[in-house]
Amino acid sequence: MQLSTLDRLLLLAALPEKGSFTTLRIVRGLREDLSFTEEEHAALNFTEDGDMVRWEPGAAIVKDFEFGKKALDCIEQALKTKSEGGEADEQLLAIWEKFDFDKGDGAS
Numbered sequence: 001m002q003l004s005t006l007d008r009l010l011l012l013a014a015l016p017e018k019g020s021f022t023t024l025r026i027v028r029g030l031r032e033d034l035s036f037t038e039e040e041h042a043a044l045n046f047t048e049d050g051d052m053v054r055w056e057p058g059a060a061i062v063k064d065f066e067f068g069k070k071a072l073d074c075i076e077q078a079l080k081t082k083s084e085g086g087e088a089d090e091q092l093l094a095i096w097e098k099f100d101f102d103k104g105d106g107a108s
Contacts, residue, residue, distance in 0.1 A: 001064065001067070002063070003034075003062070003063060004060055004061070005044060005061050005062075007094075007098070008034045008035075008063070010091055010092060010095060011095065012034050012035070014075075014079060015027050015030060015031060016077075026071055030067075033065065034065075043056075043059050044060075044061065076101050079092060079095065079096050079101070083096075
């Protein structure tokens with residue numbers, strides 16, 4: 001599955017900070033996978049302005065990811081929690097649709 005810079009940042013922000021030990025181990029792995037390398041940081045030229053993260057307009061990176069079933073379950077649950085809490089927006093909806101969770105089979 002291809003995820004953009006924005007997709008990765010939104011998913012990182014949506015992942016839970018608390019849960020069972022099993023879930024937290026999976027989430028820790030997801031955070032490591034979705035995080036940005038030194039080279040990506042240099043290419044994107046990230047800057048932070050309060051809660052906002054900005055990067056060079058033409059430098060957006062699209063990266064391929066493969067997620068296991070448990071990782072997909074964690075992502076789905078994190079997005080559902082945002083939705084049920086009234087915290088979902090158009091950007092999270094786009095990620096939800098990208099993963100195709102409505103079909104119940106996760107990413108293709």
